Amino acid sequence: MITWFQAIAYRPVNVYIHCNARGHRLKVPRAVIRPSGENRVIINEHIFPEAAIMLSFRKGLKDGVPIALGYISVAFAFGMLAVEKGLPLWSPVLLSVTNFTGTGQFAGIDLIRSGAGLWEVCFTLLIINIRYILLSLSLTQKLSPDISVGQRLLIAFGNTDEVFGISIQKTEPLTMRYMMGIILCSYTGWNAGTVLGVLMSAALPVMVRTALGIALYAMFIAIIVPPARDSKPITKVILLSVLISCLLTFVPILSKIGGGWRIIICGVISAALAAAVFPLDIKDDTAESKEAAK
Amino acid sequence: MSTARILLIIFVMMLCTYLPRALPLALFRKKIKNRYISSLLCYLPYGILAAMVFPAIFSSTAALVSAIAGTLVALILAWRRKGLLVVSVSACAAVFIVERILDFAHLL
Numbered sequence: 001m002i003t004w005f006q007a008i009a010y011r012p013v014n015v016y017i018h019c020n021a022r023g024h025r026l027k028v029p030r031a032v033i034r035p036s037g038e039n040r041v042i043i044n045e046h047i048f049p050e051a052a053i054m055l056s057f058r059k060g061l062k063d064g065v066p067i068a069l070g071y072i073s074v075a076f077a078f079g080m081l082a083v084e085k086g087l088p089l090w091s092p093v094l095l096s097v098t099n100f101t102g103t104g105q106f107a108g109i110d111l112i113r114s115g116a117g118l119w120e121v122c123f124t125l126l127i128i129n130i131r132y133i134l135l136s137l138s139l140t141q142k143l144s145p146d147i148s149v150g151q152r153l154l155i156a157f158g159n160t161d162e163v164f165g166i167s168i169q170k171t172e173p174l175t176m177r178y179m180m181g182i183i184l185c186s187y188t189g190w191n192a193g194t195v196l197g198v199l200m201s202a203a204l205p206v207m208v209r210t211a212l213g214i215a216l217y218a219m220f221i222a223i224i225v226p227p228a229r230d231s232k233p234i235t236k237v238i239l240l241s242v243l244i245s246c247l248l249t250f251v252p253i254l255s256k257i258g259g260g261w262r263i264i265i266c267g268v269i270s271a272a273l274a275a276a277v278f279p280l281d282i283k284d285d286t287a288e289s290k291e292a293a294k
Numbered sequence: 295m296s297t298a299r300i301l302l303i304i305f306v307m308m309l310c311t312y313l314p315r316a317l318p319l320a321l322f323r324k325k326i327k328n329r330y331i332s333s334l335l336c337y338l339p340y341g342i343l344a345a346m347v348f349p350a351i352f353s354s355t356a357a358l359v360s361a362i363a364g365t366l367v368a369l370i371l372a373w374r375r376k377g378l379l380v381v382s383v384s385a386c387a388a389v390f391i392v393e394r395i396l397d398f399a400h401l402l
Contacts, residue, residue, distance in 0.1 A: 065379075066377060066378035066379040066382070067378070069379055069382075070378065070379070070382050073386075087300075088297070088300070091300050091304065094301075094304055095304055095307070098304060098305075098307075098308040099304075099307055099308050099311045100311070101311045104307060104310075104311050105307075108303070108304070108307050111303060111307075112295065112300055112303050112304075113295075115295055115299070116303070118302065118303070118306050121303050121306045121307060121310070122306055122309075122310050125306070125307050125310035125311060126310050126314070129310060129311050129314045129315075130314060131314075131342055131346075132311075132314040132315040133314045133317065133318055134338055134342060135315075135339065135342070136314070136315050136316070136317070136318035136319045137318040137322060137335060138335045138336075138338055138339055139318075139319065140318060140319055140322045140323065141325065141326060141332065141335055141336075143319075145325075149320055149323075152316075152319040152320055152323075153316055153319065153320055155319060156312065156315040156316035156319045156320070157312060157315065157316070159315045159319070161343070161346065164339065165339065165343060166378075168339050207390065207393060207394070207397070208390070210355050210356040210360075210389070210393060211355065211360075211386045211387075211389040211390035211393065212386055213354040213355050213389075214351065214354045214355055214361065214364040214365075214368075214385050214386060214389050215382045215383075215385070215386055216382075217346075217347050217350065217351040217354055217365075217368070217385075218364065218365075218367075218368040218381050218382040218384075218385035218386070219378050219381065219382045220343045220346060220347045221347060221365070221368040221369060221372045221381060221385075222368065222371070222372045222376070222377070222378045222380075222381035222382065223343060223378070224340050224343050224344060224347075224372075225369065225372035225373055226372060226373075226375050227340065228340070229373060229375075233337065234337065234340050237337045237340045237341050237344070238340050238341070238344040239344075240341075241340070241341040241342075241344040241345045242344050242345070242347075242348040242349075244345070245344070245345040245348055245349065246348065246349050249349050250349075262345065263342055263345045263346055264342075266341060266342070266344070266345035267338055267341035267342035267345055268338070268341070269341075270337070270340075270341035270344075270345075271334050271335075271337035271338040271340075271341045272334055274333070274334075274337045274341075275330050275331075275333035275334035275336075275337055276330065278333070279329050279330060279333045280329070280332065280333040280336055
């Protein structure tokens with residue numbers, strides 16, 4: 001008996017229906033697919049109970065495009081700066097390929113240039129990157145239960161602030177295909193930007209470069225403002241976090257706290273308070289995950 | 295600075311970036327049932343992203359005025375639910391225009 005479907009939508013052209021119980025994969029050409037309440041999908045006007053529309057690879061690629069374009073400009077600035085500061089041409093490219101992170105790589109330029117000790121490198125990077133622990137922890141709650149540990153380790157490499165910010169907004173569980181799409185797209189943009197920056201470091205006028213500095217921050221604003229508009233608690237989390245962040249930056253004694261810690265402190269305090277005052281109703285989806293495990 | 299040394303630093307950087315991302319994903323597989331913790335994890339991204347933007351955004355350009363202009367443009371467009379790219383490109387354009395005006399007035 002068929003118990004659980006995954007309908008992977010490449011709409012509106014082709015639909016792949018993946019039946020978990022039997023391991024079949026059916027292709028339905030030119031299907032019209034739409035969700036119909038909880039655990040029900042309508043495909044070509046036929047109702048499939050206990051089915052769900054899963055996020056596809058293509059959807060991931062599509063969601064990755066704005067991230068990739070933002071990354072091209074930031075990574076461009078990174079590649080350019082690294083060359084200007086006298087690093088060998090290959091090193092910023094290698095940094096982008098292996099690290100795939102913004103702030104850490106910018107800090108890395110100075111660390112390499114000043115010939116920093118390995119412990120200093122380690123300590124600086126960990127402080128900058130400590131927020132990823134919280135982001136990844138948050139992401140574990142959104143990933144589809146059928147993703148294996150090996151696949152999670154692959155997703156971890158691509159869990160940047162922006163990939164996280166976009167994927168966490170999805171209402172559907174995050175599939176491996178979707179995550180690979182969004183990560184592949186942004187990773188390509190990040191590395192393409194770095195290579196371009198290294199190659200054309202002198203070609204771009206300073207006035208354009210300073211204007212690009214705001215690109216990523218604006219993207220974050222675009223990620224957090226629409227949900228804040230819909231939810232009072234989220235608005236309060238954001239305002240409180242900004243307030244604490246400004247205090248920690250401008251009050252003389254507090255400003256000694258490093259940037260990585262500042263972000264953690266703001267995030268945890270504001271979210272902890274909001275969770276106490278506005279607890280969410282958690283959906284019980286254990287039944288669904290049990291079905292999926294069959 | 296020798297090539298070997300740079301390679302070593304890049305390797306250490308890679309570990310210190312990958313491990314914080316990977317450990318929670320590898321070790322933590324269950325859905326959290328606790329209402330408080332799951333609410334906290336839901337609010338956390340917004341707190342963290344907000345703290346990353348403010349006040350750092352105001353020093354991300356050549357002048358405070360242009361940064362404020364870019365921030366306002368981004369806030370207004372994001373409020374109107376424009377996409378990431380539209381918000382981002384418009385903010386950059388606003389910064390560029392304001393900096394040209396400052397430049398013209400010899401204020402930069």
